[in-house]
Amino acid sequence: MRIIPVIVVILAAVVFAGLSAIYIVDERQQAIVLQFGEVKDVKTDPGIGFKVPLIQEVAYYEARIxxxxxxxxxxxxxxxxxxxxxxxxxxxxxxxxxxxxxxxxxxxxxxxxxxxxxxxxxxxxxxxxxxxxxxxxxxxxxxxxxxxxxxxxxxxxxxxxxxxxxxxxxPVENLRATYDRMNAERQREAADERARGKEAAQRIRAEADRQAVELVSEANREAEIVRGRADAERNKIFADAFGRDEEFFAFYRSLSAYEKSLSGENSTLVISPDSEFFEYLKTERGGAQR
CATH class of the missing domain: 3.30.479.30 (Band 7 domain)
Known part of the structure; x- marks a missing residue:
């Protein structure tokens, strides 16, 4: 009966020794077998390896990147x-x-x-x-x-x-100086752009003013020409009318003068009754009533 425990112990020792003699290397690893710090074996391929139990040990290292x-x-x-x-x-x-x-x-x-x-x-x-x-x-x-x-x-x-x-x-200490330098440069560029914009605006405004003056002058010139032609035509009509009937023309001119002089609401004329201005307002002229 005492033999059975001994056999069990021996079997356990054999199993432990067998398991201790086996080591496994997977595809992500590579291993070296050391005996008292000295390299005895190298295994870089995945699989099962063997070592001396208790005397040798295994060190694993990465095979991956x-x-x-x-x-x-x-x-x-x-x-x-x-x-x-x-x-x-x-x-x-x-x-x-x-x-x-x-x-x-x-x-x-x-x-x-x-x-x-x-x-x-x-x-x-x-x-x-x-x-x-x-x-x-x-x-x-x-x-x-x-x-x-x-x-x-x-x-x-x-x-x-x-x-x-x-x-x-x-570096952090240089960022502020660099930012200030870049900011100053951008400010200068902005000032230059604004100056160029103002210059262009003044140029455009001056050109527009010049064109406006030219257009107004041209319009006034054409208006004066049209007005002169109208006055000439009017004078021609008056001259023709005067040539056809001088007395009727004089009568028409007097009526126009009456209309213009009495057009206001409170028009007052201080003129002698015997004035030629009232020639056509008299009751009789040359024995005939007008």
Whole structure:
């Protein structure tokens, strides 16, 4: 009866040892087998691996592409116009043994890679102007930065796949000065536009006044011509009438004078009764009643 517990213990020990000797690597991982800190085996393909229980251990590392987000970095381009650059990178572990020997953990690797990337950013962006950084030339600059960082990252067993610049802004202390300068420039342009507008308005107004004077002068000239022709025609008619019947013409002219002189509501004439003005108002003239 005492043999059964012993057998159970032995079987449990065998099962535990068997399970401890097996490790599994999925497609997202790669692993190394360590014995007292020394690398004994590397497994980069997914599947089942074996190790010596209790003596050997397994360290897992990512096989996927990993992100690297750096903190904003202040750089000084060739034109001495400081910029704050925000960049990020994508990387992966290509040599897990060298990676283990160089940095051991992914956290330590990120810290080293950030320093490498910042150094590459300063070196490459320091050779160009700020206008190049914010222009279409940025793509070639990012390729240069990635190539420079890739060389330094190989010592860590890491490959830098891509580097991108999210944005490049002026430092906060320079934003106000830049805004004031841009505002002053826009104010100057607005003042120039207003001055040009006023000048154009005065020019248009002067031209309109000149044309108005010309039109009024032309209209007055034509009116005087028409009035002169009418007066000439009237005088001609009067002359013809006078030539046909002088006495009737004189009578008509006197009646017109009476009408004009007595047209007001309170018209008063102080004239001698014997005046020629009343010639046609007399009762008798030459023995005949008018």
């Amino acid at each position: 990993l992100p690297l987000d750096t903190t904003p970095l202040e750089v000084t381009p060739a034109d001495e116009r400081r910029l704050v650059v925000d960049a990020f990178a994508r990387w992966r572990i290509t040599d897990v043994v060298r990676f283990r020997q160089a940095v051991q953990t992914e956290t330590a690797a990120i810290s080293r890679l950030e320093r490498i990337l910042n150094a590459s950013l300063r070196e490459v962006l320091g050779t160009v102007t700020s206008d190049a950084i914010i222009s279409a030339e940025r793509t070639s600059l990012m390729q240069r930065i990635a190539a420079d960082a890739r060389l330094a990252a190989r010592e860590l067993g890491v490959e830098i796949i891509d580097v991108r610049i999210r944005r490049a802004d002026l």
